[in-house]
Amino acid sequence: MAEQIPLVDYLVLGDHPHLEANECTACGARFFDRRNACAACENPEFKKVDVATTGEVRAFTIVSFAAPGIPVPFVATVVDCDGTSVRANLINVAPDPEHVSLGMKVRLATEVIGTDDNGTEAVGFGFEPLGG
């Protein structure tokens, strides 16, 4: 099996792929980026926490015009994962308003987005319909 690397460092690969957030040790605010301090309470200390791998579509759009190299149309969404909001694409679903709806239940899924010159696969993530 080819070496794999996650598309972003907050995607944890392995047997149970999941997202990992930086949680403020003082107020519990969650972030996905490298932090200098907490935007809510200014505390500079964080711990890694696992984010729920299932959630509900809180907002979506079907993007028809995107940057060069991005296949369109695709569904961009914000998923509420048990109180933590996550930005992602919806995958493994037809990108049209008949198949995507607000409030639909989804789960995290990974997909290989490409292979580099060393043969390493980059693995991205999206959400797919639950029970789909």
Next chain:
Amino acid sequence: MASASEELWILGIHMTKFGKHPDKDLVDLASEAVRGALADGGVTMKDIGIIGAGNLMMAMAPTGQMVQKQLGQTGIPVYNVSNACATGATALRVACMAVKAGETDMGLAFGVEKLAGAGLLAGGNRSSDSNTWTPHGRFGAVAAVDGRIGTETMPGVFAQIGMEYGHKYGGTSFELFAKISEKNHSHSTLNPLAAYTKKMSLDEIMNDVMIAYPNTRPMCSANCDGAAAAVVVSGSKLKTLSLEQQKRAVKISASILTTDPWEEACQILPNVNTLTRNAARQAYEQSGVAPSDLNLVELHDCFATAELVHYDNLMLCEEGGAADFFNSGATWRDGSTPVNVSGGLESKGHPIAATGIANIWEVATHLRGEAKDRQIEGAKIGLTHVIGLGSACGVHILEKAAA
């Protein structure tokens, strides 16, 4: 000299026609707006004590000084500002703050943009794609994330903002958002300065090119060239000017700029709601004006999906009631709270830095009773709103002179 309790007034204001100006550069457009505003106010560069100069796409350039070099170098301080789509409002705030602080009794603000022919804005930073995966940036990304982890394109971001509102409160649909666009395109037919003045039917709007569902092309703000400028004067200085100047002056009853306070999800999908609501609340408090007092509103309809949420954020309707409010006809020009009688960003156009002063020009022109065919009869109080992602929100409340 002005003091902290000083009133703020618009003495002169001007906007260029929005659209394509291939023969004019940034300085030409800004100069036209600035000379227009100075002439409108009956003053010259020699009367001005400070300049707030707004431009986004060429933000590294000393735009204010470039305009001074064409129109009058008087040695006064220039603040070149950029604040996304709130750049114009930010430039105006600079002039307002300087007058309010008593540093000068007259300030100038302008915003200018050359944007005709620009394509899709934001999104698409492809630079991190390389031959070997190497983590970059604050997400340790090995490839560009726009389009792979949601969208950073403006039509897509604002589409989700409208959809999120629908998810929370219900009542929205593709057709409802398209009807908002139908209203603004209809309004634009009366505005000779709008970039696009063509009436569009609901069918035409819904069947046009889909950009980011549910926003089709005519539901997106129109990239174009344009500039707008305003002269801000203190209340005490205004009293020393001619009766004609006093009569045409428009009172700035509130001038507010906010950023987004932290909330869950605000760094995932920009939250344009809370900072707008905060700005509106502060503006109503500062002015003593209630939403029901407003005779017209120019709000930031960068996309049809955005206009809907701002009915609610600006408290023009009950919380959660934006769809019903729109369906009642309230925001058409013959409704109870006309919104975007200029045609809005969807048809008047959105030369980014000019927008936050052009909307002040629109409201001021109605308050002066000079809006001709599209005049809202008897307009005495109006509100303007812009939002720049990042985020910054500018809200101004304007009132007709008592005289």
